[in-house]
Amino acid sequence: MKKNSREKGILGQAKKSGHVTFAQMRRELLQDTRVRELYEAGALERAVRFAIIHKRIEKKLTQAQVAKRAKMQQSAVARFETGESSPTLETASRILAAVGAKVHVS
Numbered sequence: 001m002k003k004n005s006r007e008k009g010i011l012g013q014a015k016k017s018g019h020v021t022f023a024q025m026r027r028e029l030l031q032d033t034r035v036r037e038l039y040e041a042g043a044l045e046r047a048v049r050f051a052i053i054h055k056r057i058e059k060k061l062t063q064a065q066v067a068k069r070a071k072m073q074q075s076a077v078a079r080f081e082t083g084e085s086s087p088t089l090e091t092a093s094r095i096l097a098a099v100g101a102k103v104h105v106s
Helices: 004-016 023-027 033-042 045-057 063-070 074-082 089-099
Strands: none
Touching: 004 074, 033 045, 045 074, 045 089, 063 089, 074 089
């Protein structure tokens, strides 16, 4: 992803003050074997979650609209999208159907 000059300036200021970016922190944490195993174990769940978010945004749907279609609360959709909850297969399927997405596992 290409960074614009404003973003580069903000990152430069953050580095000068001792802050690190998310990418730097992730890279450092993934050097630990146990952390890397846990991160990789959640890769499929993250991929599905990000695909659903992308599809929802692509279709210009709000979380509330998705929730209504899936017959659930908006807060449940929000928890799903942020990764705060690990939904059942049934719940994930309802959200997938609500945004008109399909998952292919191979």
